[in-house]
Amino acid sequence: MTIFHSLFKLMRGNLLQLITLILFFELLTFNALSFQVSDSLQSQSKDSIIFHDFNGSNYRASSFNYMSAEDENGIIYFGNENGLLEFDGTHWELYKTPNFTPVTFLKIIGDKIYTYGTYGSTDLGYFQRDNNGNMNYHSLKDRLPDEKEISFIGNIVEHNGDVYFSADSSILKWDGEVLKRIQSNTSLTMYELEGDLFVSLYGNDGGLARIENDTFQIVNDEFNFKDDYAWEILKKEDNEWLIFTSENGIFEMNAITYQTKPWDNETNQYFLQDSIYLYYVEKYRDSLFISSTWQKGMLIFNKEGEILKKLDKKNGLLSNYTTHPTEDRRGNIWLSSGYGIQYMQIYNPDENLKFQPLAKIRYIKLGDSSIFIKDTSHVLFLPKNKSNSMDFYFSVPSFFKEDLQFSYYLEGFDDDWSEWNSNSRKEYTNLPGGKYTFHLRAKHIGLSDIKIVPFKFKLEIPKPWYQYPISYAAFIILLGLLIFGFIRYRTHRLSISNKKLERIVKERTSELRSQKERLKEANAELKVINNELDNFVYRSSHDLVAPLKSLRGLISVAGMSNNIDELQEYFRLMNISITKLEEFIKSIMDFSTNTKKPLEMRLVQLDNILDSIIDDLKFYENAEKVELIRAYDSNFQIKTDPKRLNIVLSNLVTNALKYHDFDRGGIAIH
Numbered sequence: 001m002t003i004f005h006s007l008f009k010l011m012r013g014n015l016l017q018l019i020t021l022i023l024f025f026e027l028l029t030f031n032a033l034s035f036q037v038s039d040s041l042q043s044q045s046k047d048s049i050i051f052h053d054f055n056g057s058n059y060r061a062s063s064f065n066y067m068s069a070e071d072e073n074g075i076i077y078f079g080n081e082n083g084l085l086e087f088d089g090t091h092w093e094l095y096k097t098p099n100f101t102p103v104t105f106l107k108i109i110g111d112k113i114y115t116y117g118t119y120g121s122t123d124l125g126y127f128q129r130d131n132n133g134n135m136n137y138h139s140l141k142d143r144l145p146d147e148k149e150i151s152f153i154g155n156i157v158e159h160n161g162d163v164y165f166s167a168d169s170s171i172l173k174w175d176g177e178v179l180k181r182i183q184s185n186t187s188l189t190m191y192e193l194e195g196d197l198f199v200s201l202y203g204n205d206g207g208l209a210r211i212e213n214d215t216f217q218i219v220n221d222e223f224n225f226k227d228d229y230a231w232e233i234l235k236k237e238d239n240e241w242l243i244f245t246s247e248n249g250i251f252e253m254n255a256i257t258y259q260t261k262p263w264d265n266e267t268n269q270y271f272l273q274d275s276i277y278l279y280y281v282e283k284y285r286d287s288l289f290i291s292s293t294w295q296k297g298m299l300i301f302n303k304e305g306e307i308l309k310k311l312d313k314k315n316g317l318l319s320n321y322t323t324h325p326t327e328d329r330r331g332n333i334w335l336s337s338g339y340g341i342q343y344m345q346i347y348n349p350d351e352n353l354k355f356q357p358l359a360k361i362r363y364i365k366l367g368d369s370s371i372f373i374k375d376t377s378h379v380l381f382l383p384k385n386k387s388n389s390m391d392f393y394f395s396v397p398s399f400f401k402e403d404l405q406f407s408y409y410l411e412g413f414d415d416d417w418s419e420w421n422s423n424s425r426k427e428y429t430n431l432p433g434g435k436y437t438f439h440l441r442a443k444h445i446g447l448s449d450i451k452i453v454p455f456k457f458k459l460e461i462p463k464p465w466y467q468y469p470i471s472y473a474a475f476i477i478l479l480g481l482l483i484f485g486f487i488r489y490r491t492h493r494l495s496i497s498n499k500k501l502e503r504i505v506k507e508r509t510s511e512l513r514s515q516k517e518r519l520k521e522a523n524a525e526l527k528v529i530n531n532e533l534d535n536f537v538y539r540s541s542h543d544l545v546a547p548l549k550s551l552r553g554l555i556s557v558a559g560m561s562n563n564i565d566e567l568q569e570y571f572r573l574m575n576i577s578i579t580k581l582e583e584f585i586k587s588i589m590d591f592s593t594n595t596k597k598p599l600e601m602r603l604v605q606l607d608n609i610l611d612s613i614i615d616d617l618k619f620y621e622n623a624e625k626v627e628l629i630r631a632y633d634s635n636f637q638i639k640t641d642p643k644r645l646n647i648v649l650s651n652l653v654t655n656a657l658k659y660h661d662f663d664r665g666g667i668a669i670h
Helices: 002-013 015-028 266-271 469-560 564-596 606-617 642-658
Strands: 049-054 065-070 076-080 083-087 092-095 105-109 112-119 121-129 135-139 155-159 162-167 170-174 179-183 188-193 196-201 207-212 215-220 230-237 240-245 250-254 260-262 278-284 288-293 298-302 307-311 333-337 340-346 360-366 369-372 379-381 389-395 404-411 425-429 434-444 455-461 602-605 626-628 637-640 667-669
Touching (some): 065 105, 076 105, 076 112, 092 135, 105 155, 112 162, 155 188, 162 188, 170 188, 188 230, 196 215, 250 266, 360 455, 602 606, 606 626, 626 642, 637 642
Parallel strands (some): 626 667
Antiparallel strands (some): 065 076, 076 083, 083 092, 105 112, 121 135, 155 162, 162 170, 170 179, 207 215, 230 240, 240 250, 250 260, 288 298, 333 340, 360 389, 389 425, 404 434, 602 637
């Protein structure tokens, strides 16, 4: 009793410490020559027990395993010291929690695997696959309503859509959003019976209670013990249940009145022995029960309490301490212990399967990455650069790879089914883009007339984006928009060019018109100039010829005379003619200068110009008879072209001097 009490307290505080202590006891009695059982199905007699042993080298994780559970597809999950361990009969996979806590308890509810673990600190949460088939962990620890540490999880139950966790001295209720604590004054265990939640309260003040409106309602206060409570409650038959305690035996309970009485039979007497401590019980093949003990191996008994089989290390178990035996859908038992995992198969050649086996692709490997297949409707889209090589990994859950043969056929690539072989991996290379269907079938070498449903997997290797109809449509629309845009652009550019051309034509037309007008004006000016030139030539020729003729005549006359006085007169007259010719030439030059030089407007003193003219004329004949009268102030200035003004005034004064009749008197110029 003393040993059990200490173990029981350890169990309530820390399961890991409990298992460590039990393994220490196991090592003290470990037999190096372990029991070896043949795996050959064909060589076994009816109802013989076959053991399949798995250790850390098989599944690449710790040898410590706490419990197991099977999902609806036949895939087994184990609570391992390193995390959540998965086995589909062919492939092992380990999923770790973010803080690397072990999984000491697990329960599959729907598509979630709820887990609890403790290693220094505790964690509570669930694993769930996402849409791509990848397993992700979601912790619920931060959802706790208080800062109390979860020291132990004894059971996980779904009830009315909520999930309940039996957490030592309280119940945690999870509705998917909020985690609520239902507190008790003592330790408890929790079970679901006929749709109701029941708890067994620890100690003399304990008993059986039903959870109603998140409170504990006592239904049997007589079912209490000093240091024990219900470790498991299982249905025996209609309206009758069996309650299993650790050291106080087994009790029958009426499912209507909740009254209990000891189960009087061989099995109960066995567990009432001082050295036998019951740990866990599993309903087995509808009418049988299988239980584990703290240090005495396992027991198989029927609903009448008859012991059918005792199992320990001597006849096949890896350890005398096995935690949670779990029945799979083939009616065989998975055993978890500190020495690995064991599959206990009670061989029956007439085995009648109660389910339809499914050949299933588990994942596809692309290089170093794996894509897990969540279900049969999964459609895989592969990147173009990864579509040339891929490995398909497949299995038939609930069956070992060693007992199966496979045949596969990739529709759209293979010509026919492959030969039957035991390889659970198929590699394909150089797959062109397109849609494929991967067919898989399997057969069991030890079962007759077994039909395994092939798994139809649709694989879509995407074509280049430009080969999809929507890409064609987008390309046509884009091309149309480009053409439309180009036309609009060209139209706009042509419009701008036309407007520019119109402006240029208009400017050129205006310029031509202006040039035409200027030409007309130039022509008119040329006509005037021509007329003036004609007149000028006419007058100039007359004015030039007259002095020359006069000079020629005087030279001729002078040549005929020898009289000095006459010759001097002739010379005087010649000089006059030459002077006239010079003056005329000078006037022509002045006229030419006046017409070609631009105006140079500036302020000039009028006296300066007149003084210059008088100075030039003082040697003319009769110049002394000319009087210049200046009727302006001495500082009078005028803004004009001085040269042109000089020519005008010089001509006026000179003409007045030249053509005045001095016989009538002098001249006064104003």
